[in-house]
Amino acid sequence: MYKTILVPVDGSAMAMRGLDVAAELCRTFGARLITLCIYRHHSPLEASLSMVRARGERQRPDDALKSYASDIANAAKERALEAGVEHVTSYAKRGQPARAIVEFADEHDCDLIVLGARGNGDLEGFLLGSVSHKVASLTRRQCLIVR
Template identity: 75%
Template sequence: MYKTILVPVDGSAMATKALDSAIALSQTFGASLVTLCVYRHHSPLEASFSMVRAQSESQNRPDDALKSYASEIASAAKERARAAGVADVYGYAKRGQPSRAIVEFSRQHGVDLIVMGARGTGDIEGFLLGSVSYKVSSLASVPCLIVR
């Protein structure tokens, strides 16, 4: 039924629950599993106010540090899936506005199902303007499973 399952992850407990559900679905359907961590781009103004500081000379901008952290989250999710027995699993980090980046990624990679947590590590904007999971489920052209 499903060939490729996408699970956006952000390091939150809810994302881990969604990942575990996606792992079970992947094993049930023999589907490949794709983990994706989206990090937000900082404008030069935002970067000047950022609390994120470079850890090395190769990470001299907030975007570099955020990309590195997002890659670690996606990789950890991929390893969790591998440890659970999923053989066909991939991990990606992508810059962008989370809901749009997730939907765009799902279209580009031929995803059949998106599994995500109901709430992640979002900020107050999520409470005021709607959660990422709500936006993704509204914009996506494939089924979305929202895990609580």
């Protein structure tokens, strides 16, 4: 039934619940699992403010965020492998979360997107609706929202 399942992760407990459900589905259907962590691009103002630091290693904000997102996606991949999923890949991508998830699912021909109901969103997400709600309303692909 499912060949490729996408699980967007942000490190939250709810995203990990979604990952666990997706892992079970992958084992049941022999599907491939993709973990994806989206990081937000910094504006030039945010980037310039973040450059004011104490002495030591300096890293561009986008590079630091990409590295952090990669760590989250790779940790999710390891968790899925430990849960018995045979084929798992992980990605970190920059962008607006809901749109980036939908675009990624289209690019990789995912059959199902499994999302946690709420993640580590900000105040804007609380006021304007969760990423899971936005993804479900933007995509034509099947979505499973896990609570």
